Amino acid sequence: MASRIRLGLIGCGFFAQNHMAAWKDLEPEGVDLVAVCDIDGAKAKAAAEKFGVPHWYTDAETMFRESNLGLVDIATQMRTHLPLVEMAMRHRVPTIVQKPFGQNIAEVRRMVAAANVRGLWLAVHENFRFQRPLLKVAEIIRSGAIGTPTWARIGFRTGYDIYAGQPYLATEQRFVLIDLGVHVLDMARVLLGEVEHLTAELQHRNPKAVGEDTATMLLRHTSGAVSVVECTYGARRIPDAFPETLVEIEGDAGAIVSRIGSRIEVTSKGEMQVLEEDPEVLSWAERPWHVAQDSVLTTCRHLLERLKSGRPADTSAEDNLKTFALVEAAYEKAGKVKPQT
Numbered sequence: 001m002a003s004r005i006r007l008g009l010i011g012c013g014f015f016a017q018n019h020m021a022a023w024k025d026l027e028p029e030g031v032d033l034v035a036v037c038d039i040d041g042a043k044a045k046a047a048a049e050k051f052g053v054p055h056w057y058t059d060a061e062t063m064f065r066e067s068n069l070g071l072v073d074i075a076t077q078m079r080t081h082l083p084l085v086e087m088a089m090r091h092r093v094p095t096i097v098q099k100p101f102g103q104n105i106a107e108v109r110r111m112v113a114a115a116n117v118r119g120l121w122l123a124v125h126e127n128f129r130f131q132r133p134l135l136k137v138a139e140i141i142r143s144g145a146i147g148t149p150t151w152a153r154i155g156f157r158t159g160y161d162i163y164a165g166q167p168y169l170a171t172e173q174r175f176v177l178i179d180l181g182v183h184v185l186d187m188a189r190v191l192l193g194e195v196e197h198l199t200a201e202l203q204h205r206n207p208k209a210v211g212e213d214t215a216t217m218l219l220r221h222t223s224g225a226v227s228v229v230e231c232t233y234g235a236r237r238i239p240d241a242f243p244e245t246l247v248e249i250e251g252d253a254g255a256i257v258s259r260i261g262s263r264i265e266v267t268s269k270g271e272m273q274v275l276e277e278d279p280e281v282l283s284w285a286e287r288p289w290h291v292a293q294d295s296v297l298t299t300c301r302h303l304l305e306r307l308k309s310g311r312p313a314d315t316s317a318e319d320n321l322k323t324f325a326l327v328e329a330a331y332e333k334a335g336k337v338k339p340q341t
């Protein structure tokens with residue numbers, strides 16, 4: 001019988017509930033969540049009880065020493081990713097870390113180096129590219145149905161109260177680009193390929209947020225394609241698209257337009273076809289998060305399969321470094337942001 005993987009999870013907060021639910025669903029595929037850790041003992045204990053995890057810890061070092069882990073999933077906020085990834089590497093445990101990979105590119109490079117010097121597997125839980133509608137868009141492009149992509153608009157524009165579940169976002173000096181821009185820039189790479197030139201405008205439209213809450217970027221890809229990549233938590237439109245990333249993609253033989261509700265309009269050979277790609281609402285999911293929650297399960301399945309087969313993840317540390325470099329380039333190009341009262 002193929003050996004089962006002993007998994008530990010660090011950070012039992014808001015979004016980790018989806019990680020733990022997904023890992024429990026993946027038990028039949030060879031993974032056992034054997035330990036959880038949170039510096040807040042009440043959260044660690046609650047997670048262990050909710051998900052039937054045999055051991056819980058308040059100190060990651062102790063968990064590594066006692067749990068004989070084959071994989072660790074770090075679902076804390078970005079300021080603790082570097083120390084926890086380096087700890088996992090010292091214990092020679094293959095590691096998944098949530099986005100943003102790090103607080104800045106220097107930290108990201110340190111984590112990539114810590115894995116490479118030891119020949120260890122390291123990946124980022126970057127799940128937008130595993131959202132069902134975006135998987136379908138990428139599949140349509142690969143099929144050649146729209147020819148060669150030449151232009152795109154990739155946007156995540158919402159007024160959803162993200163601060164209710166993630167209050168810390170309102171206190172980050174570097175906010176929407178590193179939190180949300182990292183997702184849509186990753187999608188730009190997935191759909192149109194690597195980027196050779198980028199400009200960016202940042203806006204600080206929400207006076208209650210410390211950092212920028214709106215980013216609009218113009219990218220030229222090495223293919224010659226051009227994309228407008230944008231994200232905001234300050235939209236006022238109805239219906240609200242949360243948590244969907246809406247895309248328009250033009251090729252030399254067709255086009256793709258995604259609409260709210262995971263509907264995809266594909267124009268090819270002069271015909272327009274509508275595809276319904278709204279994922280089922282998993283037993284542990286709820287609208288409107290269900291699109292993101294479904295992507296967590298797909299992401300964790302991909303990561304597990306790649307680890308077990310000894311191959312890098314599509315969202316490997318090395319790959320996500322390229323996306324993170326675009327985040328840093330956008331901050332550099334945008335310069336100082338003036339609050340808009």
Ligand code: NAD
Nearest residue numbers: 011012013014015016038039040075076077078098099100
């Ligand atoms: P959170 O603050 O709710 O949870 C983080 C938890 O980590 C807290 O319970 C905290 O006590 C714990 N923690 C902090 N330092 C620790 C340490 N050294 N050891 C053990 N536990 C520690 O944060 P969140 O909203 O769940 O976000 C966590 C990460 O997930 C962030 O990086 C965020 O960007 C990301 N996130 C991703 C998605 C997505 O994949 N689409 C969605 C939301 C959040």
Ligand code: 89V
Nearest residue numbers: 162166179180183243292
């Ligand atoms: O990724 C995040 O941190 C979440 C989002 C809604 C974008 O998934 O805020």
